[in-house]
Amino acid sequence: MRIAIDAMGGDHAPEEIIKGVLEANTLLDKDDELILIGIKECIESQLSVMGANADAVSIVDAPEIIGMDEPPVEALRAKRKSSIAIMAKMASKKQVDAVISAGNTGACVAGCQLRMRNLEGVNRPGIAVVLPTFGGPVTMCDVGANVACKPLNLYQYAVMASLYSQNVLGIENPRVGIMSIGAEESKGNMLVKNTHELIKADKHLNFIGNLEGRDIFDGICDVVVCEGFVGNVTLKITEGLVSMMFKAIKHELMQASLELAMEFKPIMTQIYKNYDYHEYGGAPLLGVDGTALICHGASKARTIKNAIMAAKKYHTEKINDHIVEFLSTTSARTNGD
């Protein structure tokens, strides 16, 4: 398969991106092709610094760069020769089977949504992230592609995230919940109530009902669906809170004794390792006709390598075919609501 990687996207581009690509290259099959998209000279000099074999990867020149903080849609319009714009265009023309970027998230999502068609039956694509929890990986969808969801969208996120959880993460019959403000059916907003009906009616989904935020970490579900606004807030809260807690623990440890702080360090490292979302590579944009993975801006080589392997699995396991097939059997598949 042909996997395109945005060489210019992310806080550690291009070094870490290219490093990750070279690492993945050794793990892929002979007929897999990795294509780096970005400023040609920049990529070439980086590859040469790393002593890489010249024909290890292909390069597609993209002379423009979209900055991490640029307004997505405007930047995409203005910079048609940026790595993100070219990557999305190649995906839409089926010149590549998968695209991966750690660049400006908004621009990646917008680029893929604008260029790539939706899968047959899909109303709106959604971004899924895998949260590592004490009870195993939980796939949450959507985390920011769609901030004005209809029940149909959440239902389709449940379908797509279930198929992802099952076929990529290997979780049999994934338990699906709706993020709400209480487990009771009577609680929540109108979106939750209407979505509840829709998901409940589909006996092919392993629906466990509404969930509270704290349930996510308790190992009672494998998939949780929510509106993009709520999912994005959840994701950022999680990130901010974990960082604050580690800061607080470090602060207290340093106050107590340097020795204790040193002793605690391997514990911290182990926890980071156990609950490391980099393990899952990137967040798939579910529902587009192709494979698109969006990586965290802070991604290093390992994340990029893992994202490439996840893209390979996504493609090999034919997740998109499963989605189309599943939706073809339901009535919640049209482009209206």
Add this chain to the structure above:
Amino acid sequence: MRIAIDAMGGDHAPEEIIKGVLEANTLLDKDDELILIGIKECIESQLSVMGANADAVSIVDAPEIIGMDEPPVEALRAKRKSSIAIMAKMASKKQVDAVISAGNTGACVAGCQLRMRNLEGVNRPGIAVVLPTFGGPVTMCDVGANVACKPLNLYQYAVMASLYSQNVLGIENPRVGIMSIGAEESKGNMLVKNTHELIKADKHLNFIGNLEGRDIFDGICDVVVCEGFVGNVTLKITEGLVSMMFKAIKHELMQASLELAMEFKPIMTQIYKNYDYHEYGGAPLLGVDGTALICHGASKARTIKNAIMAAKKYHTEKINDHIVEFLSTTSARTNGD
């Protein structure tokens, strides 16, 4: 002032509630009156077990109990002689100046909202919680009273939570942000965008713009406003994640060495202490004509004591007068939008 406390509400009622009330009693002024509401015999026997002075507190008999998991509105209708129903009724008749409960949150909020009038100019009350963060206490409103917010509601939450932060927590000129999915004005949903305009236009608020979830813990804001659904999810996610992280740390420590686990225990205790939301007692229901504090179901004596002291401060600092006065100068104060 007269403060009514639901003696039957919470996981540790009535023991811990009554214990907290007796502790607070020693800290209050002579003319303050604490009124326990609940099953009379039960309260009396508990007071006697604790060796309390018979005239230390007043008792109002409420023979029915609303369970922690009962559907709020239905339970309120069916159990008119429950402590929550009677408490709300007494508040509405101005027979007490403040009400406090650690019971069924939904029933407390519904009881107060149904019985107590809104303050002049207030469209919808909101629940505010104080989150302890590395950068100081952050007041978040709403966390569940209103899951279908209009921009007017969020604007009023900004006003009320600012006045609370300033007059109860002692934070001068509190910095107010709107919870969104990016700091940029262009990001967020329609509610965020329209609220942004409304808050920005009021020069009396110290508005710092839109925030991401992670910013809350970074000390850049003192007040954050959001729709009740988003706020409630945030609160529960925070709770679940902290609990999971401590569980994970404990697990790793036990795997490493029991000795290290023991050494780390005081660090845990200190962190619990520094970031303990019980410190702030309960969550005020802002916007009702009276003082109503909702405590966590897990509240113990200290939380109840702190809630009583917070109610005293809320009343003494005349937060409600400040709210009415502030809103009287703005046009965003009618009951329409």
